[in-house]
Amino acid sequence: EAGVVQSPRYKIIEKKQPVAFWCNPISGHNTLYWYLQNLGQGPELLIRYENEEAVDDSQLPKDRFSAERLKGVDSTLKIQPAELGDSAVYLCASSLGQGKSSYNEQFFGPGTRLTVL
Amino acid sequence: AQSVSQHNHHVILSEAASLELGCNYSYGGTVNLFWYVQYPGQHLQLLLKYFSGDPLVKGIKGFEAEFIKSKFSFNLRKPSVQWSDTAEYFCAVKAQGTYKYIFGTGTRLKVLA
Numbered sequence: 001e002a003g004v005v006q007s008p009r010y011k012i013i014e015k016k017q018p019v020a021f022w023c024n025p026i027s028g029h030n031t032l033y034w035y036l037q038n039l040g041q042g043p044e045l046l047i048r049y050e051n052e053e054a055v056d057d058s059q060l061p062k063d064r065f066s067a068e069r070l071k072g073v074d075s076t077l078k079i080q081p082a083e084l085g086d087s088a089v090y091l092c093a094s095s096l097g098q099g100k101s102s103y104n105e106q107f108f109g110p111g112t113r114l115t116v117l
Numbered sequence: 118a119q120s121v122s123q124h125n126h127h128v129i130l131s132e133a134a135s136l137e138l139g140c141n142y143s144y145g146g147t148v149n150l151f152w153y154v155q156y157p158g159q160h161l162q163l164l165l166k167y168f169s170g171d172p173l174v175k176g177i178k179g180f181e182a183e184f185i186k187s188k189f190s191f192n193l194r195k196p197s198v199q200w201s202d203t204a205e206y207f208c209a210v211k212a213q214g215t216y217k218y219i220f221g222t223g224t225r226l227k228v229l230a
Contacts, residue, residue, distance in 0.1 A: 003160065004160075031216070040126075040222065040223070041222050041223070042121070042207050042209070042220025042221050042222050042223055043161070043207075043218075043220050044220070045217060045218065048216055048217075056216070056217065091161070093161075105163050105166075106163070106218070107160075107162075108153075108160045108161040108162070109160060110159075110160050111160075
């Protein structure tokens with residue numbers, strides 16, 4: 001069975017340009033997470049989806065970041081416009097289940113490494 | 118607010134040495150605790166987790182961790198490391214009943230052959 005798929009793996013853009021990242025979670029996983037990982041830091045949650053609903057987007061900088069998961073399967077994270085400080089790895093993860101039953105392991109994708117010049 | 122501290126940022130060991138990586142968290146309620154590992158060029162993957170019961174949990178590849186509630190700690194141990202354990206290790210905590218995982222800054226382990 002395929003794991004969490006992310007593309008692209010690497011992206012280099014100039015500041016003020018838009019960029020989008022794509023994530024396809026493990027089949028059947030209702031919960032999808034986007035994380036930001038800066039160099040030398042652990043992942044930090046940006047947004048969590050239960051099916052197509054964004055149930056926690058409190059850490060998402062909404063002035064420039066947006067995300068969608070239209071059919072409750074794959075998801076896109078967008079930055080527009082990108083800033084130098086957005087250079088980081090963007091991780092997607094997925095897990096089974098809904099609600100607050102939390103015995104479901106998160107499975108992480110390989111991440112997209114963004115470099116903003 | 119919850120936070121997780123991993124005090125060892127870089128650890129270098131020789132093969133067969135014993136390993137202990139520290140993890141402390143701050144949160145007053147019931148927590149679920151995790152250790153994740155990221156091997157070079159690979160995804161983050163779960164090493165072990167603690168939800169309830171026996172505070173000594175065993176994970177994959179001979180790793181174990183002990184939850185000491187009074188110390189707010191969840192240290193990772195392995196009696197004898199191998200070169201293949203070279204990786205970055207992240208401790209994470211989640212308030213029970215929630216989905217928000219808080220990760221530590223990670224510890225880079227290098228095992229010398």
